Each structure stands twice: as structure tokens, then as C-alpha cells.
Amino acid sequence: MAVPVEEGTEIAACYINAGVRFAGFHHSDLDWYEARQMRGEPPPERYDTLAYADHVKANLDAFSGVLIPHRVIVYQPPEVHATAFRNLASRGIKDIVFVGKPFSRPPPGVVYRNTVERMLSYVVNQLPSLELNLGVVVIHERKGETERLARKFEAAGRRKLRLIGQFLDSAGPALSFMDALASEFGQRGFSLDRLEWNVGLAMFTLKNRTFHAKLLRKDQLACEKRFHGLPSVEARVDESIRMNLEFAEQIKERGHELGVSIGFSIQPIIERNRDGTIHAGLYGAVELVKQLNRLYQ
Numbered sequence: 001m002a003v004p005v006e007e008g009t010e011i012a013a014c015y016i017n018a019g020v021r022f023a024g025f026h027h028s029d030l031d032w033y034e035a036r037q038m039r040g041e042p043p044p045e046r047y048d049t050l051a052y053a054d055h056v057k058a059n060l061d062a063f064s065g066v067l068i069p070h071r072v073i074v075y076q077p078p079e080v081h082a083t084a085f086r087n088l089a090s091r092g093i094k095d096i097v098f099v100g101k102p103f104s105r106p107p108p109g110v111v112y113r114n115t116v117e118r119m120l121s122y123v124v125n126q127l128p129s130l131e132l133n134l135g136v137v138v139i140h141e142r143k144g145e146t147e148r149l150a151r152k153f154e155a156a157g158r159r160k161l162r163l164i165g166q167f168l169d170s171a172g173p174a175l176s177f178m179d180a181l182a183s184e185f186g187q188r189g190f191s192l193d194r195l196e197w198n199v200g201l202a203m204f205t206l207k208n209r210t211f212h213a214k215l216l217r218k219d220q221l222a223c224e225k226r227f228h229g230l231p232s233v234e235a236r237v238d239e240s241i242r243m244n245l246e247f248a249e250q251i252k253e254r255g256h257e258l259g260v261s262i263g264f265s266i267q268p269i270i271e272r273n274r275d276g277t278i279h280a281g282l283y284g285a286v287e288l289v290k291q292l293n294r295l296y297q
Contacts (some may be wrong), residue, residue, distance in 0.1 A: 005140050009059050011271050013284060014062065020289040021297070024066035024095070026265060027052050050084050053093050056149070070097040070164070072222040074112045078122035085123065089130040094221050097135035097164050104245065116186060124157045135162030140177035141216075143186070146184040153190060160194050167200030169212075170222035171250045173216075174199065177249075182258045192258055198265040199251050200289060201244040203281035205270055212269065237284035244288055245295070252296065264292060 012025055021082075021103055027049050049069040056067055072080060085096070100116040116136055123132055136152050139145055153161055165235075168174055185192050204212055213221045221227075226243060230236050248264060257260035266279040266289055 002013060005020075007272075011278075011282070012056055012060055014278060015286060015289075019285045021293050022266075022289055023263065024191065025070055025156060026068045026069045026070065026097070027056075028099075038251060043084065050088050050093075050096075053086070054091055056242050057093060066095050066133075068095040068097060068162075069093070071100050072099045072132040073116065074099075074114050074118045075110070077113045078119050078126075079239055081119070082122075082127060083156045085130060089132060094131060095133045095135070095162070097137065099137055120152060121157075130296055133160070133162065138163040138165050140165060141173045145177065146181045149181065150184050150188055150190065153185075153194070154188075155200075158189065158194060161197070163195055163197040164265065165197060165199045166216060167202035167265075167269075168244075168251075168268070169204075169216065169218075172249045174188065174247075174251055175254050178254050178258055178260060181260075185266050186229065192260050196261040196263060198263045199248075200265045200267055202267040202269050203237060203240045203284045203288075205233050205240070205268075205279070205281040205284070207236075208225065215287055224228055233280045237280055237287075240284060241249075241288050241291065245291060248292060248295070 008027070012249045014021065037171045041214075049071055051066040053069040053246050071081070071084075079281070090094070090191060098119045106112050118134070123130070123134060130295075134156055138149060142148075149163070165174075202212065204221070206212065209221055209224065209227060213219060223243060226239055227236055229237060229269060252262050254260075267282070268279065268285040270281045272281045273279050
């Protein structure tokens, strides 16, 4: 059963009506094969991310920030995506994040026909008039990620590049990644001030956090001890806020030292209860945004 696009628009409206200040909305794309592996069954259909961004723009007049759809691009060659990007840009949506392959080897019967590097290069060189603001996904704990990112930065013409990070369950690996990235870019003569890293901060609201760990491809969260034994969703929301504020302070400080622009991608993870009502995690995300605004406005 398809998820109605109106449901996502309602979630976006919750943030707007809460009166918090934020830069924009991300809408992640769903890789069908990766989702099937994680769920053990085919995932439900999902509204196209580019069409979703267009729908939000048309239906939320009160929203003046940016809309940033993500797009899995590996199953079609670059030129196949061009029409969709032109249509998006013509309606004033200029931000997009390219999502690459979920597995080093494609599933049986599947052929990868594109890479993030090729897509970046194609847009920069073949579609310059669209003036798109480009982004890529960064998995900061993945081996070789700094070299991978340097190649993508080169493919994007060393222009401003938005980095979309996974949510954190520990600040240590993220800090180490930033140091390694500074070294990698320094060796290549690249400037870190051309990067904007949107660091993920999540609400760990579930009593059993195996689901959260699986999203990071881990058996257990690094922060599991902080949440073990907390009796209620509300207690886990409060601890998530405290922990993420600690992470934010450390990441912001290191970003300032290295010259990397740091933003935060707030991820409630669970947005609705089974009965369709808004989940406490979303209200926790709103409170986290408010506290971050007070600290970094």
C-alpha cells in the first residue's frame, strides 16, 4: 500500500506550526533492494521524492525554506535523470542529494548504470544552467570514506557540496572522520570551506533499539547504555535531546577549528503511532531544534 503524499505534508506542517526556525526539509529516497534486505520483504510503494518536494512546495505556502529531495541514481544512466531535474528546477526547487549504490555488488539480475561521481559531473558539465545545489550522502564510519568524498568533490568541480550524514550514536567516530577528512583534503589541495556537513541527530524512542542500530548497519548502538532501562518513551526522548546536544557541541567546535560548515539534520525516526497520531519522537525533534536554535542562533 502506497504512503499518501499528504501524510508527509502533514508532518512538515507540524514543524512549521511549531514556530521553530530551520533551514529546510529533506526527503530521503528509498532504495528498494536495500529496504527489502532490511525488512525481509518487499517495501511498500513510496511517492517519488522529486514529486513529493513539488507537492510540499505547492501546498505549504507558509514554508519559505529549502526543499531537499534525495534521489537514488544508480539504476539509470545520468541522462535519464536530466528531464526530472529540469522540471524540478523550473518550479524553483534547486537542491538535490544524490544517493549511490547500497551494496558493492548489485543484487542478482540488477545492473548499476550510474555512480554518484558520474551524476555530479554530468550535472555540473551538462546542466550548468539549472544551477542546482548538489549534495551527497556521507557514512562517516565507513572505511575509505574520506577518499570517496574527495573523488565526489572533484567530480562536482570543487564547488560547494552538501554532505548528508547518518545520525550519530557517538561523537567520537564523527570527530575522527573530520580530522581524517581535513588531512585528505589538505593533501589534495582542496578547501574544506566548500563543504557543508549536515550531521544527523536522531530520537532513540523505541524500547528495543535494534531497529535504530540496523539503520546504521550495527548490531547495537554505541549509546545503548544511556537508554537501557529507561521506562518510557518520554524518558527516552529527554535522553535523546540531552545526548544530541552534547554531540552537537563537540561537532560544532571541531567544525569551527577545521573550517567546515556544520548543520544538523534532525531525525525523529518514528513520526506516527500505530493509530496515526503524531509520535512523541516528532515533538522531541521539535524541542531539539528549539534548543539548538537558542545555542547557535
